Amino acid sequence: MLLKNPAHISCIQRLILGFLITAHGLCGVVSAQLVPEIAVEQPAGIDLVDGTASINYGNVILGASSLRTFTIKNIGTANLLNLAVSKTGTGSAQFTVVTTGMATTLAPGASTTFTVTFGPTGTAIGARTAAIRIANNDANENPFDIALTGAGVVPEIAVEQPVGTSLVDGTASIAYGNVATDTSNSRTFTLKNLGSGDLTGLTVGKDGTANAQFLVNTSGMLTTLPPGVSTTFTVTFTPAGASGARTASLRIASNDANENPFDIALTGTAYSTVADGDADGMSDWGEFQLAALGFNWQVSQPTLVAALANGAPAAGLYSAGQVQTLRVGASLTQHDLATQQFKLTVGLEKATFGQNYSPVRLTTPATSITGAGNLEFRFSAPEPGAVFKVQAQ
Ligand SMILES: [Ca+2]
Ligand SMILES: [Ca+2]
Ligand SMILES: [Ca+2]
Ligand SMILES: [Ca+2]
CATH class of the missing domain: 2.60.40.10 (Immunoglobulins)
Structure with missing residues (x-):
């Protein structure tokens, strides 16, 4: 190479030509430090190591996607050139690289970004792997290699x-x-x-x-x-x-x-406990409960209802067990820890046909203990067709 004007040649060329011990030698020493230096971060602020970095997208639902942004920086002193991102690996089709707007040249101190989206497709559950390679002119990190992993999963x-x-x-x-x-x-x-x-x-x-x-x-x-x-x-x-x-x-x-x-x-x-849809004197719910005795809540049966209300118990049309319902909604006995005594408390509720239950106040109960050792209440009620049930009070 013939040099007509040494002042116009680059420092690198002077180094090559051995001009170090000249008036331009100092320039040659300084120019030897002007190098590009790539750095890649993901996420921003977390430096990756070329060749060993691995970005794990974790579990992503099949058909959904997860996006990560990668930042490329030039932390060197010369321009970082020819930036290009490619991908490889068996699962690369499921990792989408988008470099729209990404700079291909970075001056010292400058940075740019690109994205990689993991979107597992198909029906297979499990891992997907790929890698991206960032081409550039860094002396020892070209290409800059980053492994990518992720798993396709499904909820069920x-x-x-x-x-x-x-x-x-x-x-x-x-x-x-x-x-x-x-x-x-x-x-x-x-x-x-x-x-x-x-x-x-x-x-x-x-x-x-x-x-x-x-x-x-x-x-x-x-x-x-x-x-x-x-x-x-x-x-x-x-x-x-x-x-x-x-x-x-x-x-x-x-x-x-x-x-x-x-x-x-x-x-x-x-x-309904209140409606009497067939207008025979007994509520729909009451008739439903006595369906085994021939009551039909949708068929008017005034004679049957009257027979039940007026004389059925005495005639044995139904047993007490069929219409008297023992429904205990809470414990009948309560333990008083202070006195170590147990207390039995019960009450009665009454319903006439077509009505809801209401408490029976036993103001003058006749209480006795039977020969079998059972507690016995005696009380009178004016309605012969009423239904009674024992309730915890
Ligand atoms: Ca380097
Ligand atoms: Ca399903
Ligand atoms: Ca009825
Ligand atoms: Ca009826």
């Missing part, structure tokens, strides 16, 4: 009612049975995640003509279930109004791929 919803009995989305139907108005029947539903990815966005909605009478309680219910975790909610059927069938539907939303929403039909039959 299961709904059980009662617990242990799996329901089928769209065909499941929960029957609450025959319920008197103003009383309740509650069921607990269990949600489980049988999949490998988080089950998220769990909410319980409802619709259908009678959905107002099916109360959903999601208090304490988890809205995200990691694999293997379960949670519960309750649905309480409290019928009101006229007797008849009630239907509604539950809609359980989640990120399950093929069961969103998870649909469950709800059915129940209300029997």
Whole structure:
């Protein structure tokens, strides 16, 4: 190479040409330190090591994606040139590199970014691996290699009612049975995640003509279930109004791929304790309870009702056990720790046909102990057709 004007040649060329011991030699020593130096960060501020860095995207639901931003910096003293990002590896199709807006040349101190999005596709559960290579003119980090890993996972919803009995989305139907108005029947539903990815966005909605009478309680219910975790909610059927069938539907939303929403039909039959739909003198609920004796809440049977109310007990039409209901809603005995005494407290409630139960105040009970050692109350009631039940008080 013929040099006509040494003042116009580069410091590198002077080094090559051995001009170190000249007036330009000092320039040559300084120019030897002007080098590009790549640094790559992910996330910003976390320096990666060429060849050993591995970015783990973790578990990503099949069909969803996770984006990471990579920052390239030039921490050298000369321009970092020819920046280009390519990818390789068996799973590279599921990692998308976007370099839109990324600089291909970085002056010393400058930086730029690109993104890599992991979006597992297909139906296979498990790991995906790939690598990105950042081409550049760094002396010893070209290309700059970064491994990429991630796993494709799926959530899988299961709904059980009662617990242990799996329901089928769209065909499941929960029957609450025959319920008197103003009383309740509650069921607990269990949600489980049988999949490998988080089950998220769990909410319980409802619709259908009678959905107002099916109360959903999601208090304490988890809205995200990691694999293997379960949670519960309750649905309480409290019928009101006229007797008849009630239907509604539950809609359980989640990120399950093929069961969103998870649909469950709800059915129940209300029997009014106050309405007398067939106008024969006995409430619908009362007739339903005595159906075995021939009562039909939809067929007017005034003679049958009169027979029951006026003379049936004496005639043996029904036994006391059939119409007197022992319903103990709380403990009859209470233990007083201070005195070490137990106290038995009971009361009576009475209902005439077509009416709700109300307390019977035993102001002058005749109390005695029978020969068998049982406590016995004696009291009189003016209504021969009344129904009595013992209640804890
Ligand atoms: Ca380097
Ligand atoms: Ca599913
Ligand atoms: Ca009736
Ligand atoms: Ca009837």
